[in-house]
Amino acid sequence: MTHSMMPERREGPVDPMPKSPSPEEGSGPRRPDTGSPDKDNLMKRMRKVDPKQAERYRQRTGE
């Protein structure tokens, strides 16, 4: 998924945090891999979800 790698972090006034990976050459727009993700593992994750958990999720309005 290197099409999306960010440019290197720009230097700050002092020793910056370590750099992110370098961008791939030619950073113009390009189409991502459009194949379907492997559904099997994701379906396994989804089948483990408790169907009632949304009913239990009662939060306060925040901000």
Next chain:
Amino acid sequence: MVNRIFGLETEYGLLIHQDHPDHSPTWFAHRLRDQLFHVQRRGVLDLHHRGHDEPPGNGGFLVNAGRIYLDMGHLEYASPECHSLTDVVASDRAGDLLLQQALEELGLSEQVSLIKNNIDHETDATFGSHENYLVSRRFPFSRRGLAPLVTFLVTRQIFTGSGRVGSAAPQDAWIQTDRLIVPRSAFGTHQVSDLPFQISQRADYIVNDFFEWVQHNRAIVNTRDEPLADPNQYRRIHLLLGDSNMAEYATALKLGTTGLVLQLIEEGHAPQDLEIDEPVEALQEISQDQERRWLVQLRSQKTMSAVDIQGRFLDCAVQHCKGQDEETDWVLAQWASVLHDLGDDYHKLVGRVDWASKLWLLECFREAEHLDWVDPMMRSLDLEYHNLNHEKGLYHGLLEEGRAPRVTTDRLIHLAMDTAPKNTRAYGRSELVRHLLNEGPALGMDQSPAPDGLFPPYVINWSIFQVRGHAPFPMPDPFKTYLEDVRTHLQSVIV
């Protein structure tokens, strides 16, 4: 990016996996905060009243110069000031990881899940993801000057929205239309409870175009003037209409495109012929459009799609901003890529755009299990997309499959947990917090609130701090690190 400081504030939900829990979400929030500050010593708690709902000990600044605190019962993390998209994405993910690790250390990760979303389906509560952008004081902060920003914000949800099952019940609030304030129920022609899926979590809760409050009458543009910096030089654009993003890519694109549009407005290059006729209605109509045509009525009576409107902003940004720095060019390239793919099959956006990822996952499950959208399982899966537990969360499942592109690395995220960006004033504040953690006890500065009438051992705020017995130390310029000055100041504290 050029002349920009970014910040993100995230409120987290706590899901307790018990029918009759022994404790409230707020009780667990206190445990997590105490683990971070008292056990892990990730920062120093406030010892003074920051406000009527922020008593001493409610939260504090971290060694990464961000903050963790309780706000209206929610755990909230505010990132440090960041000058680059790379830093703000890493700092945002660092907040997620700080909290998730604390939960696991407490042995509570089977009992409780941290959910990075903005709604609950049961009570229609909402909680925020707030964006901060530092702009020049000369920014045209008038209704006319902000019109291009409103148009951009209303339509950007096509790639920034996190998506949700259903919609909020009609709000007991008022909605602005054609300069009239009317009950939201006046628009009750749409049976919102039957809506299968919409692309934004927050759109249902935004009822004004401009307003200064954050808890009621939420607006597209929050107008509170609180720069947290020199008010003669800077203004802070504070936005609360956005969704919390799980995808790193979406987080970077949201902040990057918004930063560029603010630059276009500052420099007088933003398109002026795209003012939306009814922006609040349009925000909700785009979010709820099941055909995803996303048509918008402009004041000029012209109808345009949100994709085309975004394309106009992109064209302006390419014309005026391209080549100014590498991050800008990354944003321009990805903005173009996403707009291109939005005009096609949404499956192409899985992994990059949260609503698309969620919709694809839920559609796969719904078809396999022959469920209706109203089945409670669909709302539960919606929540699970936002679960920060890497072994359970659905977004993390996409990451594990290598299908969600990264814009940072695990190493950078781990560093951002305890390291501030080294090119903003966050760096100076980080030095202060580290000093108080290391030297505070020896100086009699334990993390106990001061007795009434006594100045507390320290007071830290975003733009100033003061250690008891010493002069206040202002930090009005977020672009300066103040590092050497802070060190010199702290030496005098030791003496």
